[in-house]
Amino acid sequence: MELYLNHISKVYDTKTAVDDVTLKLGPGIYGLLGANGAGKTTLMRIICDIQQATGGRVEYDHEDITGLGEEYRNVLGYLPQHFGYYPDFTAYKFMLYLASLKGLSKGYAKEKSLQLLEEVGLMEVRNKKIKTFSGGMLQRLGIAQALLNDPLVMVLDEPTVGLDPKERVKFRNMISSLSSDKIVIFSTHIVSDIEYIADQILVMKSGRIMHQGRPEEITKEVEGKVWECRVQGKEVDRYVAEYNVGNLKHEGSDTVLRIVSDEKPMEEAIQVAPTLEDLYLYYFEEAGEEQ
Amino acid sequence: MSRLIGFELEKICRRKIVWAGLVALIGLNLVFYIFTAMPSMGVMNDQGGYSKGAGAIAVDRELTKPYEGVLTDDTVKQILLDHQEKIEKTDFYARMDYAYDSVGKLFLDETGNYNGLSVKELYGADSSHREFHYARGEQQFLGYMPMLLLVMGYFLIVALSPVFSDEYMRGTDALILTSKMGKKQCAISKVTASLIFTAVVAGVVILVNWLLMVLFFGTEGWSMSIQLEMTAGDYSGVPYAMTMGQTIIYAVLLWMTAMCGLTGIVVICSSFAKSSFMALITALLIYTIPLTLSSLSFEWLQRILSFMPVIMSTVGSVLQFPLVELGGFAFNFGCLPMLTMVAVCILSFVVTKRVFRRKMV
Numbered sequence: 001m002e003l004y005l006n007h008i009s010k011v012y013d014t015k016t017a018v019d020d021v022t023l024k025l026g027p028g029i030y031g032l033l034g035a036n037g038a039g040k041t042t043l044m045r046i047i048c049d050i051q052q053a054t055g056g057r058v059e060y061d062h063e064d065i066t067g068l069g070e071e072y073r074n075v076l077g078y079l080p081q082h083f084g085y086y087p088d089f090t091a092y093k094f095m096l097y098l099a100s101l102k103g104l105s106k107g108y109a110k111e112k113s114l115q116l117l118e119e120v121g122l123m124e125v126r127n128k129k130i131k132t133f134s135g136g137m138l139q140r141l142g143i144a145q146a147l148l149n150d151p152l153v154m155v156l157d158e159p160t161v162g163l164d165p166k167e168r169v170k171f172r173n174m175i176s177s178l179s180s181d182k183i184v185i186f187s188t189h190i191v192s193d194i195e196y197i198a199d200q201i202l203v204m205k206s207g208r209i210m211h212q213g214r215p216e217e218i219t220k221e222v223e224g225k226v227w228e229c230r231v232q233g234k235e236v237d238r239y240v241a242e243y244n245v246g247n248l249k250h251e252g253s254d255t256v257l258r259i260v261s262d263e264k265p266m267e268e269a270i271q272v273a274p275t276l277e278d279l280y281l282y283y284f285e286e287a288g289e290e291q
Numbered sequence: 292m293s294r295l296i297g298f299e300l301e302k303i304c305r306r307k308i309v310w311a312g313l314v315a316l317i318g319l320n321l322v323f324y325i326f327t328a329m330p331s332m333g334v335m336n337d338q339g340g341y342s343k344g345a346g347a348i349a350v351d352r353e354l355t356k357p358y359e360g361v362l363t364d365d366t367v368k369q370i371l372l373d374h375q376e377k378i379e380k381t382d383f384y385a386r387m388d389y390a391y392d393s394v395g396k397l398f399l400d401e402t403g404n405y406n407g408l409s410v411k412e413l414y415g416a417d418s419s420h421r422e423f424h425y426a427r428g429e430q431q432f433l434g435y436m437p438m439l440l441l442v443m444g445y446f447l448i449v450a451l452s453p454v455f456s457d458e459y460m461r462g463t464d465a466l467i468l469t470s471k472m473g474k475k476q477c478a479i480s481k482v483t484a485s486l487i488f489t490a491v492v493a494g495v496v497i498l499v500n501w502l503l504m505v506l507f508f509g510t511e512g513w514s515m516s517i518q519l520e521m522t523a524g525d526y527s528g529v530p531y532a533m534t535m536g537q538t539i540i541y542a543v544l545l546w547m548t549a550m551c552g553l554t555g556i557v558v559i560c561s562s563f564a565k566s567s568f569m570a571l572i573t574a575l576l577i578y579t580i581p582l583t584l585s586s587l588s589f590e591w592l593q594r595i596l597s598f599m600p601v602i603m604s605t606v607g608s609v610l611q612f613p614l615v616e617l618g619g620f621a622f623n624f625g626c627l628p629m630l631t632m633v634a635v636c637i638l639s640f641v642v643t644k645r646v647f648r649r650k651m652v
Binding site for chain 1: 294295298302305458461462463464465466467468469470471472473474475477650651652
């Protein structure tokens with residue numbers, strides 16, 4: 001099983017949202033890491049065939065997904081960034097509706113819906129209207145519907161938004177427990193989600209895939225660029241303004257800054273092992289400033 | 292797919308505005324019925340006895356009996372004479388004079404006297420255009436139903452505009468279009484559900500009112516020539532032999548196909564529109580503009596307008612045209628708008644499926 005993104009581009013008037021992305025994705029969990037406006041959502045929509053690429057094509061098992069049509073959608077599970085729902089439907093009814101859209105038989109749909117609602121912790125509120133749900137509950141419902149048809153290709157756009165830490169751990173465990181014969185692509189700003197569950201990380205910036213690799217391989221990009229500095233008082237503001245500060249911790253009268261920088265920020269700075277968060281800051285702090 | 296259709300029907304029916312509209316429609320039907328139909332009847336017989344509602348029908352029918360049959364000049368003169376005698380007895384006695392209301396008025400001049408016209412001059416030599424019978428119930432039915440159907444059209448537009456456009460607004464289109472049946476069967480289900488909704492609403496309203504008519508008045512008025520009907524609408528110009536019963540059948544078919552065709556138009560608008568509001572406005576314009584143009588008396592325009600759902604609902608405007616002759620076979624012009632609306636329904640499946648399938652989120 002393979003998903004092949006073959007020179008995918010998407011251009012809107014003057015803006016290039018996806019810029020010549022070529023990826024070969026086999027079974028595994030892929031974390032798509034990028035700042036707002038990097039092109040993650042557009043790329044995911046193209047993979048789901050609800051956004052037309054300006055150039056290139058997406059192939060599933062060597063067949064163009066637009067030609068496969070129903071056959072491809074039958075193996076696809078999608079959770080959009082902004083999850084739409086029907087306020088007056090109950091959670092259970094909503095699952096049954098989507099199950100019927102996914103072509104599940106009546107009996108299996110009931111069974112699967114209840115099972116998934118149990119797994120995401122919504123069993124007790126299954127007969128309550130969705131409009132009464134909190135953000136976290138909605139997100140869990142979204143995750144549940146994406147799993148209805150036991151998809152082989154799962155595309156989850158910011159799936160952990162609105163989830164509290166306990167729910168995020170549960171989500172990570174759920175994704176990790178999915179059988180290894182699935183292709184799971186999820187996007188997030190929350191670096192720890194990627195660190196814990198992604199087999200491979202795709203770093204996306206300005207529509208391009210900057211890096212692809214295992215977390216430990218990716219972080220090598222910023223090896224030698226992460227520093228810990230101990231500063232005092234008014235100096236803190238200067239360093240924060242001048243450098244990319246990933247963490248700031250007060251220790252007595254001193255403040256320990258974790259700085260991501262190509263050059264050594266001060267004589268006494270100590271080089272430390274980089275993390276994925278440092279990589280994110282290194283690549284996306286500029287994008288954040290532009291926005 | 293039946294489950295999908297069920298869900299789509301449920302989505303239509305869950306909206307509070309749909310139920311509010313249904314209640315308003317039923318309320319309007321009651322108002323029309325109570326104030327213009329059988330409950331509003333009050334008839335006095337020549338002994339001074341007064342009957343109301345259903346009880347008035349037998350008296351009303353009895354008073355009309357002397358004039359039934361092929362309308363002649365003598366019958367007309369008798370109707371006018373008897374009406375004058377009724378007025379002299381009491382105004383109230385003359386108030387519900389079916390024969391006078393249906394026929395007599397056409398034979399009066401400005402001073403209220405017989406204008407000397409003959410029935411052949413007015414209705415033609417063909418006696419099949421002059422068959423007079425007691426058709427009060429049919430008159431009432433054809434009188435208020437067009438207005439009710441006109442309002443029903445607006446109700447359907449409000450109820451069905453969000454069928455597709457709501458999915459775009461809510462963001463549920465992303466989930467639907469990435470599902471196995473989302474790009475084809477879903478659109479078909481939506482249109483099917485919309486048509487079922489329309490057929491049930493229109494069908495029940497028409498059936499209930501038709502049953503009330505038949506229950507209280509029977510069907511003896513069905514053999515009356517439609518050209519003699521002046522109160523329910525202007526049918527005097529219908530240029531071929533047609534009875535009241537045939538007119539009612541055509542009316543029901545015109546109403547049902549008009550409402551179904553309107554449904555097709557509304558769902559097409561909904562599939563294109565980015566918001567339910569745009570779908571609503573577009574559908575409202577398509578429905579209402581022909582009504583505003585209908586006052587222009589160009590025959591070619593009237594023919595074109597008769598293909599529009601709102602004009603089809605009026606019935607009389609459609610039936611006024613001569614029979615259509617095709618390959619030696621003549622048929623009612625009204626069949627053409629009906630067939631067109633059926634084609635619109637079929638087209639709505641094709642168009643909405645195509646538009647929805649290609650929708651980019």
